[in-house]
Amino acid sequence: GQNIDQPTEMTATEGAIVQINCTYQTSGFNGLFWYQQHAGEAPTFLSYNVLDGLEEKGRFSSFLSRSKGYSYLLLKELQMKDSASYLCAVLDSNYQLIWGAGTKLIIKP
Amino acid sequence: IAGITQAPTSQILAAGRRMTLRCTQDMRHNAMYWYRQDLGLGLRLIHYSNTAGTTGKGEVPDGYSVSRANTDDFPLTLASAVPSQTSVYFCASSDGTPNTGELFFGEGSRLTVL
Numbered sequence: 001g002q003n004i005d006q007p008t009e010m011t012a013t014e015g016a017i018v019q020i021n022c023t024y025q026t027s028g029f030n031g032l033f034w035y036q037q038h039a040g041e042a043p044t045f046l047s048y049n050v051l052d053g054l055e056e057k058g059r060f061s062s063f064l065s066r067s068k069g070y071s072y073l074l075l076k077e078l079q080m081k082d083s084a085s086y087l088c089a090v091l092d093s094n095y096q097l098i099w100g101a102g103t104k105l106i107i108k109p
Numbered sequence: 110i111a112g113i114t115q116a117p118t119s120q121i122l123a124a125g126r127r128m129t130l131r132c133t134q135d136m137r138h139n140a141m142y143w144y145r146q147d148l149g150l151g152l153r154l155i156h157y158s159n160t161a162g163t164t165g166k167g168e169v170p171d172g173y174s175v176s177r178a179n180t181d182d183f184p185l186t187l188a189s190a191v192p193s194q195t196s197v198y199f200c201a202s203s204d205g206t207p208n209t210g211e212l213f214f215g216e217g218s219r220l221t222v223l
Binding site: 008033041042044045048087091095096100101102 | 149150151152153154167199208210211212213214215216217
């Protein structure tokens, strides 16, 4: 079966750095996505990786290793507004998105 | 403001009742999707439509139906609601076929079936 694993919850301190990991086992691979979802709101697109390596976008970076079925989202200079759930999703060989359950990130002052 | 509009925002209904969740987008995206989101689970695809006039079944289609008469509208109907359909429902669209993976979501419809 297809599976996306990510930690259920993480806690970090304002101003620090946090890494959220995602491992996947899917039928084929056409890209990995990270979405941010604030409580009670809709998910919003953060990043897309299809080739191995690091993609940087401001305070957020996303890394992919296709051979290991692994990705991480790195958040730097954490702000209180970064408190949210972070969803990892993989586009499989049928171009269907397979979603992880999400990682709830709690930022403490 | 361009985007996706869902209605109602929340609804409580009795088991056995019929319910339609509305979804309208003004971005002229070809593909549209209905997901449900439950605590502890990833988003699960109910139905999708790659273009107006076509629909397809997702991972959890039973008890739900959709139609895509035009590009903008993609309503989701529960013919006879059951308590297990209590969930938050998200409509989404993407500009590309096949799915590019970058989805634009509506604000969600919280449905409680008693």
